[in-house]
Amino acid sequence: MAFMPDAALIWFRQDLRLADNPALAAVQDRPVLPVHVLEDGPGAPGGAARWWLHHSLVSLGRALAERGTPLLVLRGDPRRLIPAIAAQVGATEIHAGRQTEPAARQRDAETHDALQRDGRRLVLHRNALLHEPHLVRTGAGKPFSVYTPFSRAVFALLEGLPPPIPAPDRLTPATGGPAGLGPAAFGLLPAPPEPDWAAEFPSHWTPGEAGAAARLAAFLDAGLATYAARRNMPAAEWGTSGLSPHLHLGEISPRQVWHAAQAQGGAGLETFLKEILWREFSHHLLWHRPEMPGQPLRPEFNAFPWRSDPAMLRAWQRGRTGIPIVDAGMRQLWRSGWMHNRVRMIVASFLVKHLLQPWQSGEAWFRDTLVDADLAANAASWQWVAGCGADAAPYFRIFNPVLQGAKFDAEGAFVRRWCPELARLPDRFIHCPHEAPPDIQRAAGVAIGRTYPAPIIDLAEGRARALAAFAAIKGIEAA
Missing domain, CATH: 1.10.579.10 (DNA Cyclobutane Dipyrimidine Photolyase, subunit A, domain 3)
Structure with a gap:
């Protein structure tokens, strides 16, 4: 009788992609149940980000289905839902990307404790950043508070950055999970009597992993070489990459962007990479100063x-x-x-x-x-x-x-x-x-x-x- 490894949950959050996803790579040889939990309350996305999340989840669900396993979407408190689903499918491990937001860190700590009490464990991976924010330190061992020395330190740490991980060809679905929500029940899009304030969004954006890859390729071809000269001109076509929403929900990883930009090269490369590092610096600050969203740091x-x-x-x-x-x-x-x-x-x-x-x-x-x-x-x-x-x-x-x-x-x-x-x-x-x-x-x-x-x-x-x-x-x- 062939040995069947334990099932695992992959808990998708701000890493809604299949390629270069260390959490997914860690479980792709086991029966897997991909899960996303729509949360309300502190940390819930704003209106425009909800529109994007809806379409990104639809895109991710389609990509997962093509590889043999559905995406389970639920609404509620993940501190309760994740342990319950893990028990249903017999998953001993839950893999997810680490997040820096204070509410998310608190949620993950409480979910970890709930899983541990049941003999299961939450395994967090670096999915959203180039480097762990708590590991980047000054020479005195303290967090950075100034961008320029931070960027120099991270540039040095990124020497020999491993290449992106390919997306899996096939996934084995875990069985026994609950029924999830369909896209119409996500509740993320504007609906009557609310006006359709997102009516023009589709003419500007293509959410999802494929849209992110296409956006990056177009920018590298048309915009990277002139980025330093044109990035401050708001009317310039391809003056900026337009990758920020794709990066925010993890439809593309910063490692993918970093490697692709370096491979392309050009006069605008260093300036563009520094913008990627400003994003890293912001998360470094939030990790060490969780009061930042509401209280002045000075x-x-x-x-x-x-x-x-x-x-x-x-x-x-x-x-x-x-x-x-x-x-x-x-x-x-x-x-x-x-x-x-x-x-x-x-x-x-x-x-x-x-x-x-x-x-x-x-x-x-x-x-x-x-x-x-x-x-x-x-x-x-x-x-x-x-x-x-x-x-x-x-x-x-x-x-x-x-x-x-x-x-x-x-x-x-x-x-x-x-x-x-x-x-x-x-x-x-x-x-x-x-x-x-x-x-x-x-x-x-x-x-x-x-x-x-x-x-x-x-x-x-x-x-x-x-x-x-x-x-x-x-x-x-x-x-």
Whole structure:
């Protein structure tokens, strides 16, 4: 009688792929039950990320079925469901990718304890990062708080990075598991009476492992060579990779991206790899500073004199500030679920500095509206712009959005696409339409205050107010 090895669970989370998945590779020679648990409560994805998750799960389920085993999707508390499913199928091991989010770490610790009491074990693998965040240390043995030395350290650690693991050809299904949810029951897509705010998303994105591979290949072919020169230009085709949502849900691994980019080479390679390492740095910070999503890493900022104003926040959220590069970015976010990175910095600086709105309000809006809403990168980036995070931007760095628009969108192509009511303005007024003479406004079909809003704040006054607010905090000069 042939020996049948114990079944195993592979618990898919932020690693929704078959290739280069160490958790899957560890169990592919055993009967396996692939599981994903839809969680509610702390750590649950925002609206745009839920849309992506739905389509990614459908894609993963199809790929697994082609290899002989279905994907089991359930909704509930994995601390209860995972041990129960493991018992049903007789699995002694549950394999999953390690996560850095505080709620996920707490959940995994409690799931580990529940499994251990039943004689089973949870085995965590490095699926989402190039290096374990708790293993990257300074020469003094401490976590890094500054990006540049962190990136140097990780570059050194990545010498000889092993190649990606191929996807399995076939999988043996475990038997005895419960019935799962079908895609229609996931509850992740907008549904009546809610408006279909994701209607345009499919024209911008193809979620899933195959979509991630196609995106990477297209970027390497069309964008990597010019990445350093064009990455700050929001209207440039392939100025950025567009891989962030695929990386967030693990439809492609950073190791796959790293190796493929190095194999391609080109003038933009080093700059691109440094962006991959910024993502690693963000997760390093979150691992060691779990309070980062809600609390400033620099404690003196607890006394910052924010001026919470729901009307100003709403104007910013809806792209109705009267500052074209800001409005174009916020409309791009609402309609596509994504925003160009340079524009993210501009709109964030405008919110927290010119408008003095709490950075947490911006972080929460991005978390709900970005398809790539990565908790670590989102929080780290907002704190960087606000000046209250690790290796933060100096307090006196206050982007002038008009000058930023003129520099990085000189002909106004980005603004014209997302703010079409301004499309007929001459280039010299596209980033400051309120300064256009009345006859030029009329010729362009623009009426400030009617067809397009007047600026909600004078930029010079906003800058002066921000500098005064920073000056009121003791120790801020050390930024």
